Every structure is written in C-alpha cells, then in structure tokens.
Amino acid sequence: MSKAWVFGDNVDTDALAPGKYMKLGIEDIAKHCLESVDPAFATRVEHGDVVVGGRNFGLGSSREQAAAALRHLGVEAVVAISFAGLFYRNALNLGLAVLTCPKAARIRAGDALQIDAEAGEIRNKTTGETLACEPIPSHLMEMVRDGGLLPHLEKRMAQTGSGR
Amino acid sequence: MAQTLAQKLVARAAARSTVAPGEIVTCKVDLAMMHDSGGPRRVKPMLERLRAKVWDPKKVVVITDHYLPADDAESRSIIATAREWVREVGVERFHDGEGICHVVLPERGYLKPGMFAVGGDSHSPTGGAFGAYMFGIGSTEMLGVLVTGEIWLKVPHTIAMEFGGALPDGVAAKDVMLFLIGRFGMDGGQYQAVEYRGEAIGRLDMQERMTLANMTAELGGQAGLVSPDTVTAEFLSAAGAGEVEVDAWQSDADAQTLAHHHFDAADIAPQVAAPDSPANSAAAESYGGTRVNVAYVGACTGAKLADLRMAARILKGRKAAKGVRLMVAPASLRDQQHAEREGTLGILMDAGAELLPNTCGACAGYGSNQFGADVVAISTTARNFKGRMGAPASRIYLGSPYTVAASAVAGRICDPREMLKP
Numbered sequence: 001m002s003k004a005w006v007f008g009d010n011v012d013t014d015a016l017a018p019g020k021y022m023k024l025g026i027e028d029i030a031k032h033c034l035e036s037v038d039p040a041f042a043t044r045v046e047h048g049d050v051v052v053g054g055r056n057f058g059l060g061s062s063r064e065q066a067a068a069a070l071r072h073l074g075v076e077a078v079v080a081i082s083f084a085g086l087f088y089r090n091a092l093n094l095g096l097a098v099l100t101c102p103k104a105a106r107i108r109a110g111d112a113l114q115i116d117a118e119a120g121e122i123r124n125k126t127t128g129e130t131l132a133c134e135p136i137p138s139h140l141m142e143m144v145r146d147g148g149l150l151p152h153l154e155k156r157m158a159q160t161g162s163g164r
Numbered sequence: 165m166a167q168t169l170a171q172k173l174v175a176r177a178a179a180r181s182t183v184a185p186g187e188i189v190t191c192k193v194d195l196a197m198m199h200d201s202g203g204p205r206r207v208k209p210m211l212e213r214l215r216a217k218v219w220d221p222k223k224v225v226v227i228t229d230h231y232l233p234a235d236d237a238e239s240r241s242i243i244a245t246a247r248e249w250v251r252e253v254g255v256e257r258f259h260d261g262e263g264i265c266h267v268v269l270p271e272r273g274y275l276k277p278g279m280f281a282v283g284g285d286s287h288s289p290t291g292g293a294f295g296a297y298m299f300g301i302g303s304t305e306m307l308g309v310l311v312t313g314e315i316w317l318k319v320p321h322t323i324a325m326e327f328g329g330a331l332p333d334g335v336a337a338k339d340v341m342l343f344l345i346g347r348f349g350m351d352g353g354q355y356q357a358v359e360y361r362g363e364a365i366g367r368l369d370m371q372e373r374m375t376l377a378n379m380t381a382e383l384g385g386q387a388g389l390v391s392p393d394t395v396t397a398e399f400l401s402a403a404g405a406g407e408v409e410v411d412a413w414q415s416d417a418d419a420q421t422l423a424h425h426h427f428d429a430a431d432i433a434p435q436v437a438a439p440d441s442p443a444n445s446a447a448a449e450s451y452g453g454t455r456v457n458v459a460y461v462g463a464c465t466g467a468k469l470a471d472l473r474m475a476a477r478i479l480k481g482r483k484a485a486k487g488v489r490l491m492v493a494p495a496s497l498r499d500q501q502h503a504e505r506e507g508t509l510g511i512l513m514d515a516g517a518e519l520l521p522n523t524c525g526a527c528a529g530y531g532s533n534q535f536g537a538d539v540v541a542i543s544t545t546a547r548n549f550k551g552r553m554g555a556p557a558s559r560i561y562l563g564s565p566y567t568v569a570a571s572a573v574a575g576r577i578c579d580p581r582e583m584l585k586p
Contacts, residue, residue: 010350010441014552019529022201023231023238036551056351056384060549062202062286064302085355085386086286090302139188139316149304150210153311157214 001125002050002076006109007037009054013087016058016066026065026072033069047074050115052107054080058087067091077115079104079122079133092140095148099133106131117144166416168322169389170357173297173413177280178317185321185356185422195223195274195281196309199265201230201530202284204249205242206303207310218253219313225257225274226250227265230530232523239531263496263522266290266378266464270370271498273405277392277413282309287464287546289380293373294400295392295413297357300381320357320386321422322415327364327429334581335432336474337372338466338544338564341379342435346445353385356422359415360390364429370399371470378465379546382442391415434579436542437562440550448567451577458541459484459572461512461565462493462520463527466544469499469508471565475544476508478569478583479515485575493520515572529553535560542571 015036021029034041051070057080058066067090070078077097081104091098097117107113112125118141120133136144146152165182167175175183177191198204203226211218218224228246231239243260250258259268266287269275277295282288284306291298301315309315325344345352360376368376373390380388390396392410400408437445461467461475472494484490492512494500500522503509513519526533527545535541535554541561543553548560561577570580 012549014529014547014549018551020534020554022530023236023242036556056349059350059384060286060547062284062288062300062302064202064304067302082351084351084384086300086302089305093302093304093308137188137318149308150213153214153216153308157216 002048002113002115003046004050004052004107004109004111004113005041005045006052006107007054009056010059011037011053011057013058013060013063013066017063017069022063022065026068029065030069030072033073042073045073045075048076049074050113051075051078052080052104053078054105055082057083059084062086064090064094067094067096071096077117079107081105092136092144093149095144097144101131101133103131166419168357168419168421169295169359169391169413169415170297170320170322170387171419173278173280174317174319176278177297183319185319187319189317189319190314191280191317193223193282193309193313193315194279195225196306197225197227197265197269197281197283197288198306199230199285200228200242200246202303202306204246207307208245208249210304210307211310214311216311218310221254222256224255224310225269226255227259227268228261229264229523230528232261233521235532261522263498264464264524266374267468267495267499270294270374271403271496273400273403276400276405276408277396277410282306282315286381287378289385289388290374290378290464292380292387292389293370293377294396295390295410297387299386322357322359322419323353323385324359324361324421324424326362326424326426327360328362328426329429330364330367331429331432334566334584335434336564336566337368337375339432339435341376341383342437342442342445342562343432345379345383345442346435346437348383350382350441350443351384353380353383355384355386357387357389358383358385360388365390366393369470370395371468374468375465382546434564434567434581436567436577437548439548439559439561442547442562448563448577448579451561452579454540454561454577455575456540456542456561456571456577457487457489458535458539459488459490459568460526460541460543460545461568462491462525462543463545464495465546466565467493467495469502471544472499472503472508472512474565475569476511478566478573478580480511482515482573484516484572488572488575490515490517490572491520491526492517493525494522497522526553542568542577544568
C-alpha cells in the first residue's frame with residue numbers, strides 16, 4: 001500500500017533536484033529531493049509511496065534528475081492536478097508513472113492509495129474514494145510498460161537487430 | 165485547411181501537408197543541441213549501453229556553459245567528458261567556453277526559419293524567435309533523438325499574444341514576459357505554442373525576440389514563436405546562415421488559435437517579479453523602496469548584447485550604489501567582445517561592474533558562485549524559485565536590464581524610466 005505525500009501547486013525542478021547537487025550522481029541528488037519544501041521527505045519516504053501535487057507539478061528545468069530522484073527514492077507514482085509538459089515527458093521516459101488527476105486535492109497526507117496506472121485510477125483506501133485520472137497517452141503505454149525509453153529502445157533494437 | 169506557423173513547422177517535420185492540433189505525430193529532427201550538464205555526460209553511457217551510434221553528427225551541436233569555469237573535480241570531469249565525446253562521435257559544431265547555448269546557437273547561424281529542433285535545456289524555446297520549432301527535452305529523450313533522429317509530438321494549439329503599437333522607451337521584452345506570466349501564470353502557455361505577434365513585436369530586434377521566446381518556458385508553453393521577417397533574415401545573413409526563406413513561415417490569417425489576446429504595447433510598464441516566482445510580477449514602482457545588495461546582469465535571458473546596451477544606457481556616467489554588488493556575466497564571448505569594441509562594456513565597468521565568465525553562472529545555481537542567505541538581488545535572469553541561485557533564504561527579484569541597472573544605482577528597486585529622462 002502506498003502512502004501519500006502531499007505538496008502544493010508549482011513544485012519546481014529546483015526543489016526536486018537542487019542545482020548545487022546536479023554535478024553529482026542520482027543517489028546524492030535524491031538525498032536532497034524536495035528538501036527546500038519538506039526537509040524530512042527524502043529520509044522518510046518509503047518504497048512504493050506516492051507523491052501528490054497540485055497544479056503545474058515539475059515546472060522549470062529540463063533536468064530529468066527531478067523525476068529520476070523521485071524514482072530513486074522508490075516513489076511509485078506522481079499524482080497531480082496538472083503537470084509541466086517537460087517534466088511529464090521526462091517522467092514517462094524514465095518509467096515513473098505520472099497521473100493527471102483533476103481531483104488530486106481530495107487526497108490528504110498519509111492517505112493509503114492504490115494506484116492503477118494502466119486503468120488511470122486511484123483508490124483511496126483511507127477514504128474509500130476512487131479518483132479517475134487522465135490516461136497515459138496510448139502511444140506511450142508500451143514504453144511505460146517496458147520501464148522507460150532506454151529499456152524500450154533496448155528491446156526494440158534487440159528485436160530488429162539494428163544497432164544503427 | 166488554414167494553418168498556424170506552429171502547425172506548418174510541425175507538418176514539414178512530420179512530412180505531412182497539414183496537421184491538426186492534438187494529433188500525435190513523429191517528427192524528423194533537423195538540429196539537436198546539448199550542453200555539458202544534460203548532454204555528453206548523460207547520453208554517452210546510454211549510447212554505450214545500447215551500442216548505438218548518433219544518427220547524424222552533423223545535426224548535433226554541443227555547447228559548454230553550465231560547469232564552466234570548471235573549478236572542482238566533478239565539473240572538470242563533466243567538461244572533459246563533453247570534449248572527448250564530441251571528438252569520438254565527430255560532432256564538429258562544438259563551442260567550448262564561448263557562451264550560453266541559447267545565444268551561441270543563433271549567433272553561429274545554425275538556426276533557420278522552418279527548422280524543427282530540440283535542445284537539452286528548458287530555455288530551448290529561444291530558437292522560436294527565428295521561426296523554428298524548438299523545445300526543451302530531458303537527457304533520456306535526447307538519447308532517443310540521437311539514436312533515431314526522430315521525436316513524437318502532440319501537435320500544439322497556438323495561443324496568440326498580439327501587441328499593437330510600440331513599447332515605451334525603457335520597457336523591454338523582459339517586461340512583456342513578466343507581464344504575461346503575471347497575467348496568465350506559469351502554466352498559462354498550457355504546453356502549447358505561444359506566438360508573439362503584432363506591430364510592437366515586429367519592431368523588436370532579434371535578441372529582444374529571443375527574450376520573448378526564451379521566457380515562454382516560464383509561461384509554460386512548449387514553444388515560443390515569432391514569424392520571421394527581414395529583421396530575422398538580416399540577422400541570420402550576418403551570422404553566416406546565408407539566404408533564408410521567410411514567407412513560407414507565417415501563420416495563415418484565418419488559422420484557428422486556442423486563444424488570441426490583444427494588448428497595446430504602450431500600456432506595458434517596467435515589471436518586477438518578487439520571490440519566489442516569475443508570476444509574482446507587478447509594475448516596478450510597486451516594489452520601490454525594496455533595498456538590494458546584488459544586481460545581476462546575466463544569463464541567456466538577460467545578458468545578450470541588446471541587454472548589455474540597455475544596462476549601459478542607464479549606467480552611463482553613473483555608479484552602482486555603495487553596498488550593491490553589480491555583477492555582469494555577458495551571455496556570449498562574441499557579445500562581450502562586441503560590447504567591448506563599441507564601449508558598452510567600458511560603461512558597465514566604470515559603473516563598478518564585476519565581470520564574470522560567459523556562462524550560465526549564478527542563474528543555474530550549479531557552480532561556485534552561489535548567493536548567500538543575506539542576498540537580496542535584482543536579476544535579469546528568468547527564474548527566482550526558492551534556492552535556485554543559492555541559499556533558500558536569498559531573495560531574488562526579476563527585472564529587465566534597465567530595471568536591474570537603475571536599481572543598482574539607486575540601491576533599491578526602482579522604475580528605470582526616471583534615469584532615462586534627458
């Protein structure tokens with residue numbers, strides 16, 4: 001069962017992957033993920049937890065370490081009312097499920113969530129509510145199932161035998 | 165079917181006669197730009213894992229700007245990786261320490277109207293100033309482009325921002341963008357194409373148009389476009405791009421837009437965005453009295469030659485106030501050299517400016533030049549998110565080069581137009 005970590009609107013990439021640690025590897029960047037908003041997050045978040053945001057989650061930089069840090073910490077999915085387009089693409093490319101949920105604000109910190117990314121559904125076990133999400137675009141679903149763009153390309157190239 | 169400029173650009177790249185907003189298409193990439201941070205150090209190991217080659221090294225541009233000066237072991241390693249990789253792969257268009265990627269790319273004549281380009285940086289929409297479709301992507305998506313030469317795109321709607329008339333003296337493209345971001349929010353662009361049009365836009369020089377397109381990132385658009393015209397053609401010809409086609413790359417008059425906003429440019433006043441968001445913008449005079457101890461003229465957004473000239477118009481014969489650190493990091497080496505030849509740089513130095521390298525510098529918050537907790541800065545950069553430029557307690561206000569220069573002189577935020585009066 002996933003526990004919800006709730007943040008507000010406009011969670012930016014400088015908060016997710018602070019610039020001063022960008023020269024380091026993802027394990028070090030992840031230690032500082034969201035520290036300017038919630039200093040306890042990176043140490044307390046548990047494998048399978050869900051990050052819930054408001055509007056325009058992930059705005060700012062193209063640095064995909066913003067999504068990679070969440071994945072590195074074991075975050076199962078990010079649910080938000082809306083996403084910045086660049087973060088949304090990056091997250092799916094890295095195999096991190098991102099669910100656009102118009103009613104994300106109904107989720108409270110600590111709620112137990114069950115996420116069905118394929119069906120585009122969130123079941124809130126704490127409140128008994130089911131929240132509908134916009135589906136992940138169908139042309140990207142195979143890539144997401146493969147775990148992101150890199151393993152997806154790896155699979156495709158193994159199939160076609162082309163190393164181009 | 166009538167098409168917007170964005171649709172025409174995407175249709176060409178997708179080898180289609182027309183495209184409709186919302187369609188998913190696959191586009192061939194004409195140019196892929198990377199910098200040292202999101203580029204070679206990230207894509208090299210992924211290419212090796214796939215045992216894949218770069219689809220066309222001639223279409224790749226690599227520019228170092230984030231980790232220069234390389235003043236620690238990690239930065240040196242990142243820069244060394246970039247240098248080695250371009251040699252291995254055969255990327256000839258490599259610019260090392262010559263300025264910030266978004267400014268170097270067009271000054272070398274690499275962008276042309278009609279192109280479809282991607283950049284490994286969120287300010288890549290800057291290229292849209294030249295009538296090219298250009299947007300930012302992450303490193304893994306860049307890997308996909310490097311391997312296949314293609315990328316998927318949801319055909320964007322167009323949001324038209326039309327400015328009639330002319331901007332008043334002392335009001336710049338930066339003010340236009342802070343005004344729009346304050347009005348529509350950082351998601352106002354809805355990840356669609358934002359097209360800047362109208363008489364006031366046509367009057368802007370290329371570097372001012374670049375500022376509009378650049379800050380489309382903060383407006384939340386995928387691309388920021390300006391239709392090419394004779395100003396574009398002359399700039400590119402001087403940059404060595406040769407003759408370029410401009411007539412084909414205009415929105416049809418009857419093409420559908422998602423929204424079409426009309427403004428009178430004469431109504432725009434100098435804007436300042438307060439911490440911690442570019443959307444916290446209001447007329448500069450409403451922050452009058454806020455004391456500052458740093459005035460930063462830097463970044464692709466705010467330290468091009470056109471920006472340095474604005475700052476110099478204010479600073480000529482004046483000095484930064486006591487207790488204000490005036491920092492100037494020209495956005496490219498060529499712009500700095502030009503500013504030096506014509507005397508612009510001298511004016512800034514006489515005003516007490518501290519000259520910094522032609523890199524992203526404090527704007528990216530990556531290097532050693534980080535703002536401390538006691539800093540209250542007014543900056544020509546694009547973003548003032550909490551902690552971006554250093555300590556989370558530092559306070560960053562954003563303004564145009566005029567406003568930053570005037571605030572440096574006054575020691576507090578002010579409307580620069582007072583200092584432009586004869």
